[in-house]
Amino acid sequence: MHTExxxxxxxxGTVCGTLLVMLLQINWASLLHTVLIAAVGAATSFTVSVALGYLQRRFSRKRP
Known part of the structure; x- marks a missing residue:
């Protein structure tokens, strides 16, 4: 029982040591840059999708 x-x-100890080493290896500036670029890309994609949906609804109306 003592050996368990x-x-x-x-x-x-091995798991915590490994996680600590991995945490210290992270380049935080690069990570922040990646997060900001991803946020800009997501916002741009959303804006373009909304704009295209608006244009599609506006031009697909049947005109009398």
Whole structure:
């Protein structure tokens, strides 16, 4: 039973150490740049979709 605790402790230490090293390797400036570019792309896509939907509704009306 004592070896199970050592194995769990070793496993938890290994996982936490690995996550900490990965966290320290992140280039935060690059991550922020990526998030901002993604937000601009999503906003642009949404705006174009709304504008095209408006134009489609406006020009597809049947004229008397």
């Amino acid at each position: 605790n050592i194995n769990a402790s070793t496993r938890n």
